[in-house]
Amino acid sequence: MNKISQILTVSELTKEIRATLEETFEQISVVGEISNFKSHISGHWYFSLIDSDAVINCTMWKGFNQYVFFTPQDGMKIIANGRLTVYPPRGSYQLDIRSIKPAGLGELQEAFEKLKKKLDSEGLFDEAYKKEIPAFPQKIGVVTAIDGAAFQDLISVASRRFPLAEIVIAPARVQGNGAAASIVNSIKQLNDFPDIDVIIVARGGGSIEDLWAFNEEVVARTIFKSKVPVISGVGHEVDFTIADYVSDLRAPTPSVAMEIATPDIVDINNFILKFISEATENIEELIESKSEAIIQNLDSYGFRLPMNILNRKTQQLDLNINSITQSIDWSMMIYDNKIKLLSKSLEAFDIEKSLKRGFVLVKQNSKFVKRALDFNRDKKAQLKFYDGEITTG
Amino acid sequence: MAKKKSKGNIEQDLIRLEEISRVLEEDNVELEKAMSLFEEGVKLSKSCLKTLKEAELKITELKSELGKIAQDED
Numbered sequence: 001m002n003k004i005s006q007i008l009t010v011s012e013l014t015k016e017i018r019a020t021l022e023e024t025f026e027q028i029s030v031v032g033e034i035s036n037f038k039s040h041i042s043g044h045w046y047f048s049l050i051d052s053d054a055v056i057n058c059t060m061w062k063g064f065n066q067y068v069f070f071t072p073q074d075g076m077k078i079i080a081n082g083r084l085t086v087y088p089p090r091g092s093y094q095l096d097i098r099s100i101k102p103a104g105l106g107e108l109q110e111a112f113e114k115l116k117k118k119l120d121s122e123g124l125f126d127e128a129y130k131k132e133i134p135a136f137p138q139k140i141g142v143v144t145a146i147d148g149a150a151f152q153d154l155i156s157v158a159s160r161r162f163p164l165a166e167i168v169i170a171p172a173r174v175q176g177n178g179a180a181a182s183i184v185n186s187i188k189q190l191n192d193f194p195d196i197d198v199i200i201v202a203r204g205g206g207s208i209e210d211l212w213a214f215n216e217e218v219v220a221r222t223i224f225k226s227k228v229p230v231i232s233g234v235g236h237e238v239d240f241t242i243a244d245y246v247s248d249l250r251a252p253t254p255s256v257a258m259e260i261a262t263p264d265i266v267d268i269n270n271f272i273l274k275f276i277s278e279a280t281e282n283i284e285e286l287i288e289s290k291s292e293a294i295i296q297n298l299d300s301y302g303f304r305l306p307m308n309i310l311n312r313k314t315q316q317l318d319l320n321i322n323s324i325t326q327s328i329d330w331s332m333m334i335y336d337n338k339i340k341l342l343s344k345s346l347e348a349f350d351i352e353k354s355l356k357r358g359f360v361l362v363k364q365n366s367k368f369v370k371r372a373l374d375f376n377r378d379k380k381a382q383l384k385f386y387d388g389e390i391t392t393g
Numbered sequence: 394m395a396k397k398k399s400k401g402n403i404e405q406d407l408i409r410l411e412e413i414s415r416v417l418e419e420d421n422v423e424l425e426k427a428m429s430l431f432e433e434g435v436k437l438s439k440s441c442l443k444t445l446k447e448a449e450l451k452i453t454e455l456k457s458e459l460g461k462i463a464q465d466e467d
Contacts, residue, residue, distance in 0.1 A: 136404035146454070155452065163448040164403055170455045189455055265445055268403065272438045272445075275410045282417040283431045290424055 011088065018086035021093060025084035030095060031103055032056070034076045047072065049080060049095065057094040058082075064098050067177040070212050073111050077103035108208050112215050115242055119217070124224045124246050131229040131248045133260065137197035139166045140261055141190035141228065143183055146171040150204040150233070150254035157255050162262035168193060174203040179213035184222040191227055198261050199226060201243060202233040202254035214241035223247050233257025355386035406441050410434055 008016075032049030039045055043062030048055050058080065060068075072078065082097035102108050119125065140158065144150050146169060158167055170186035170193075173179045183201065190196050201223065203211065213219060214234045220242045223230050232247035233254040244250040251257035297303055355361070361384040362369040369375050380393040413434040416422055 136402070136407075138402070155450070159450040163450040164444065166451040166453060168453045168455060186455075193455065265448070268407065269442065269445055271407065272410065272441050275414055276435060276438050279414060279417050279431055279434050283427055286417075286422065286424060286427050 014086065014088045014091065018088065021084050021086055027081075027083060029079055029081050030056070031077065031079050034072050034074055034078060037072050037074050039071070045072070047074075049078075057092065058097055059094055060097040060100070068100055069176055069179065069209055070102070070108065070111070071180065071216055071218070072100065073114065075114070076111050077107050079103050105208060108212065108215075112242065115215065115217055115220070116245065119220055119242065119246065124220065129224070133229050133231065133249055134197045136263055137162075137165055137261060139168055139193075139196050140258075141193065141196040141199040142167055142169045142202065143172050143186040143190065143199060144169075144202040144254070145174045148174065148204055150174075150202045153204075153253075153255045154200065154202060154258045157258040158262060161259065161264045163265065165262060168196060173213075175206065175210045175213060180216035180219050183213055183219050187222050187226055187230070196228050199228050199230045200233060200254070200257045200261055201230055201247065202257055203235065204254065205236040205239065211235050211239060211241055214243040216242070219243055220246045231257045231261055352386065355384070360385055403441060403444065406437055410437060410441075413437075 030049060032051055035048045035050045035055070037045070037047040043065070045058075045060040045065045047058050047060075049058055050056075060082075078100045079102075080095060080097045081099045082095050084093055085096045086093045102111075123129070142151070142154055144154065151169070155167065158165060168190065170189045172186040173182040187199060187201065190199050201214075203214065211234055214232070223232070223243055223246045229248040231249045231251055232241070232243045233251040233256060234241050234243060235253075237252040240250075249260060251260050351361075362375070363382040363384065364374075364376060364379050369381070375381070380391055383390050383392060413430045416430055417427055417434075
């Protein structure tokens with residue numbers, strides 16, 4: 001094909017360029033610095049990759065960029081993987097990116113420092129904005145992955161320390177694609193939920209990539225805007241995230257976050273037991289001191305006076321009773337003597353004495369015969385003399 | 394956020410116990426008043442201890458938005 005003698009239309013030429021470029025650069029990796037990054041409302045990303053001498057326009061469609069664990073920032077050096085496409089209406093070519101990754105861990109570190117500096121200068125980390133963490137939360141909101149180890153730790157700490165609380169879990173994706181959006185959504189959900197006292201945003205340990213969602217600007221701003229106090233517990237002691245700086249309190253781990261959020265039931269128990277023993281002691285002392293006061297009053301001269309009068313009267317009464325008893329005893333003696341005299345005179349009427357004088361008692365059928373009329377001449381009779389009995393007939 | 398619903402709020406109960414404790418420690422408290430506060434405190438303590446003993450962590454799960462996000466990917 002002799003291209004010099006052949007005259008091509010613009011479209012024909014563009015078509016050939018397109019075919020050549022797209023076939024040649026169908027699967028390439030490019031390293032470059034991000035510039036002019038824009039995330040469109042549609043979800044697509046538009047930016048340029050640059051180095052000191054050149055620039056190339058890039059697109060990354062929503063279907064692909066949602067798998068990127070970090071939000072690109074201008075100045076970040078990345079390795080992009082994709083293909084070259086030509087756009088005939090504008091006569092331009094661009095890199096259609098399938099996947100990106102930071103050119104090195106240093107890039108993430110740098111992005112982290114940049115965002116930290118930016119938010120710090122905006123005042124998002126100021127102590128003045130830190131909300132107080134309530135001592136006795138009734139509802140504790142939790143943002144974490146429901147299948148993660150962090151969630152298990154949070155639940156076990158809460159049920160050990162303060163089972164009076166209610167845990168309201170707003171499940172979130174805590175790493176990989178969509179993690180930042182998911183965390184943001186959960187924090188907002190908990191803010192809309194009634195009566196949440198404190199929110200714990202947590203994730204177990206992992207690499208800087210794993211924890212990256214907590215370094216995203218959108219997460220930081222959502223935490224800052226939260227009406228409910230937020231405690232962050234992300235990764236291990238050594239891990240610091242942007243979320244840690246902007247939250248109202250940073251806990252080194254998820255477990256510690258829950259420990260900070262909850263009072264210990266053992267302490268409460270001890271407090272109550274201490275109250276009971278101290279209150280009992282106080283009230284006993286009070287009663288003791290009051291009764292001492294009463295005893296002292298009773299012992300005073302004024303209080304003894306009526307007692308003395310009473311004692312005197314009692315003594316008088318005793319004397320009176322004594323003399324009455326004595327006079328009763330005396331009359332008893334007189335009566336006793338009278339009875340003795342009477343029984344003596346009664347003795348005079350004794351039957352035995354009459355018999356001695358010659359009287360006889362007559363019995364028939366073991367009965368005394370008192371009248372002549374009652375005497376039966378045909379029957380035996382017993383005659384009783386003073387010195388013995390005889391039977392007649 | 395405003396402090397809400399005092400019902401079953403252990404924090405309120407503990408604050409009350411502290412108040413009672415303070416009054417009982419005063420030297421010149423009236424016996425009648427002390428007795429009634431003491432009675433109230435002991436009653437409150439017992440109910441608190443019971444609440445603590447019977448407490449069980451309640452877990453509520455909010456509907457996840459993950460499903461929605463997954464659908465958006467189509």
